[in-house]
Amino acid sequence: MYLDQRTKKFLKVFALVAFVFVLTGCAQNLDQNGKLLADRAINTSTPWSLDSGIFDFILTIPLAKGILFMTDALGNVAWGVVGVTILINILILPIMIKSTVSMQKMQLIQPEMEKIQRKYAGRKDQASQMRQSAEIQALYKKHNISMFGSFSTFLTLPIMLAMWQAVQRIEVLYESSLFGLKLGVTPMSQITSGAWYYLIIVLIVGITQYLAIEINNIMLKRNPRYKVSKQQQSMKTMNIVMTIMIVWFALSMPTAMSLYWITTSLVTVARTIYIQIYHIERKKDK
Numbered sequence: 565m566y567l568d569q570r571t572k573k574f575l576k577v578f579a580l581v582a583f584v585f586v587l588t589g590c591a592q593n594l595d596q597n598g599k600l601l602a603d604r605a606i607n608t609s610t611p612w613s614l615d616s617g618i619f620d621f622i623l624t625i626p627l628a629k630g631i632l633f634m635t636d637a638l639g640n641v642a643w644g645v646v647g648v649t650i651l652i653n654i655l656i657l658p659i660m661i662k663s664t665v666s667m668q669k670m671q672l673i674q675p676e677m678e679k680i681q682r683k684y685a686g687r688k689d690q691a692s693q694m695r696q697s698a699e700i701q702a703l704y705k706k707h708n709i710s711m712f713g714s715f716s717t718f719l720t721l722p723i724m725l726a727m728w729q730a731v732q733r734i735e736v737l738y739e740s741s742l743f744g745l746k747l748g749v750t751p752m753s754q755i756t757s758g759a760w761y762y763l764i765i766v767l768i769v770g771i772t773q774y775l776a777i778e779i780n781n782i783m784l785k786r787n788p789r790y791k792v793s794k795q796q797q798s799m800k801t802m803n804i805v806m807t808i809m810i811v812w813f814a815l816s817m818p819t820a821m822s823l824y825w826i827t828t829s830l831v832t833v834a835r836t837i838y839i840q841i842y843h844i845e846r847k848k849d850k
Contacts, residue, residue, distance in 0.1 A: 592604075593729065593733050594818075599738075600733065600735065600738055600748070604733050605733060605735040606625060606629075606632075606730070606733045606735065607735045607736065608629075610625065610628075612625050612626070612629065619722075619726070623723060623725075624726045624730050627648060627726050627727055627730040628730040628734055630651070631644040631645055631647075631731070631734055632644065632734065632736070634648060635736065640740060640742060641736050641737050641820070642740065642742040642747060642820065645731055645737075645823050646823060646827045648730075649827040649828055649831070650827065652727060653831040656720050656723065657835065660720070660835060661843050664835075664836060664839045664840075664843075665839065665843060665844060666709065667780065668784055668840075668844060669707055669708075669709045670709060671780075671784055672784070672787060673703055673704075673709070676703055677700065677703065680696060680699050680703070683696075727824065728824070731818075731821055731824050732817070732821065737818065737820050738818070742823075745761075745762065745765060745819050746819060747818060747820040747823075748818050748819070749818065750815065750817060750818060750819070751763070751765065751822065752815040755815075762819070765814075765822045765823075765826075766811060766814050766815055766822065769810060769814040769829075770811040770814075772825070772826050772830055772833075773806075773807050773811070773825060773829050774803065774804075775829065775833055776828070776830075776833055777803045777806060777807065778803060779832065779833050779836045779837070783837065783840040786845070787844075810825060
């Protein structure tokens with residue numbers, strides 16, 4: 565399966581639009597004043613039934629209940645959010661190992677891929693397109709790459725969406741604070757009111773998010789086969805745009821969401837380093 569540059573660009577734009585749509589949908593849990601809607605609130609007495617909808621029944625409510633359980637154990641809903649975020653990332657680790665290994669292999673062959681693309685540049689006839697596709701398929705086979713391996717990450721998206729929903733809908737969160745930060749208010753509302761220290765957590769979100777995105781490239785450079793490709797250069801702009809988007813959402817969503825993003829980003833960095841050392845480099849040395 566070969567994706568030309570136009571298709572790749574379309575998929576990138578589609579993913580970006582879908583990401584915005586998903587996060588914007590999460591805002592429907594709140595009214596125009598940033599208050600949690602009563603019919604969307606989740607607490608210890610919220611029934612776990614199909615009446616709430618299939619998505620809530622399978623993912624959102626169990627995650628919210630898990631956060632509330634950890635809140636009782638750890639004493640603060642903030643630590644409940646952090647604890648469940650870490651637990652979720654541990655559970656999806658096998659999927660992420662497969663995805664990360666496949667993604668790195670794909671990145672390492674990009675120079676060879678671009679060489680094939682230049683070879684057939686401007687050739688639109690069917691025979692040339694078939695030869696190009698055959699050469700790319702042979703390249704995948706040579707390096708033992710599955711086209712669908714890097715797409716396995718998308719299997720985790722429903723869990724991520726459910727976690728966003730769960731964090732926003734936990735009722736007790738809007739009455740809690742951590743290190744002087746009110747978890748149920750938006751950093752933007754506090755910053756515009758003069759509480760500039762909310763900028764600190766937003767800056768941490770931006771830094772950790774960018775590092776979580778860039779860590780793949782940092783680890784990739786450890787490989788002796790690494791060469792800079794045009795695709796990697798173009799992705800830098802996308803990475804910056806994604807970071808800016810997350811920072812904007814961190815500003816406009818309850819502060820507890822910032823804790824979720826920071827935890828996820830830090831776990832992503834640790835997970836990527838672990839996969840690089842134990843599932844890529846050490847396996848290669850055996």
